[in-house]
Amino acid sequence: MLTLKVLSLLLSYPEAEMLTALDEMAAVVEREKLLQEQHQQAVLTLIESFRNADLLDLQEQYVALFDRGRFLSLHIFEHVHGESRDRGQAMVDLLQMYEARGLELSSHELPDYIPLFLEFLSQQQQDEAVDLLRDAMPVLSLLGARLKERGNDYHAVFDALAGFAGEPEALDDIRLQAATEGEDRTLTDMDRIWEEEAVSFMGAGNNCQSQAADVSPITITPRDQFAKAQNRSL
Template identity: 35%
Template sequence: MDRSRMFQLTSLLLTYPDRELVEAGGELRAASAGVLGDFLDWLLTTPLIEVQRHYVQTFDLRRRSGLHLTYHLHGDTRKRGMALLMLKQRYRAHGLRLADGELPDLLPVVLEFAASAGPGDGEAPLRQHRQGIELLRSALHETRSPYAQVLDLICDALPPLTAADRAAIAALAVDGPPVETVGLGPDLTAPYSTCGNAEVSR
């Protein structure tokens, strides 16, 4: 499987699973070229409602395994807002338009961009957010999620981690993302997000 097809496939598999995705099982197996066999077996043989429940519990209700990559590195800080803006500008330069309300650091979006824009500029966001991707992979392995196999495939396609990468990832795993209080929300308990549409519930 070439890199572009692999990124396109993993982007699709990391979106919310619906009936249309499951009914395309034959095409998914053909596109996977023999990889992701265990994941596809789980996806296509588990009742859809259970797959959907697992997806929500894994990616929407647990911050450590959220799909928004900039959160892992920057938390809800001004730096995250800048990182989101830079991603939007990169996508716009290549003609990629986001759906309404969709954040540019959502891993399926980053993978779609890598598939469409090619190995140079297209894969740059994956390399830049490698630490977040590795933290996500680790969290999925900790919970024994079938989605860990999808993250393994993505990480295997990226450059090897350096010693500095591993040290930074270990520190983030212990300390969590940075916190920056820039003002209280209407209930005077929760800080406003500094990047607009960020999903702070993750």
């Protein structure tokens, strides 16, 4: 499923190598036809937007969009656990899943970095990739909705993933949140934001222990169940 690899590259920090591979990337998307037609065309349009662009401008825009706040962070568990200890265990579980399937990380990226996650999925069987991606769709759909609210073409990647794996049940609530949450004040008001906007995206099983390799480390616990569990722990 090289199309998922293409989506991974589109969400990665722009490099000269990617710009030289735009024709190949577009050809993969057209040949595999893994995406729904409207999403395929939107992804091809995004690829086309990189042509003749200045690399430094692309890199500056990328950093401003994805690296200067929490709302559009490309690290899945940042939207789930914030800086809590649960995030560290979730990282360990995800890394163990990668290793159990023969993937050894050679970069300095954290395992929940979305481009890395998509690259991993591109190497799996399609039904397994869909199952794993579906677990992450509440976060990915929120990112897509936030990008769409900003009028940014990167939303095409997240729309394509939703078409491929299926939209989350709470999509209407996700879109409403993106439309009404206001500006990203993470850097100036982080403590209050995390308290008010905590997202439940917890690993299956006991969060204090590593999970078995065949259990998805990104299984979702509904928000109300998470709140009840938090209250019981107090």
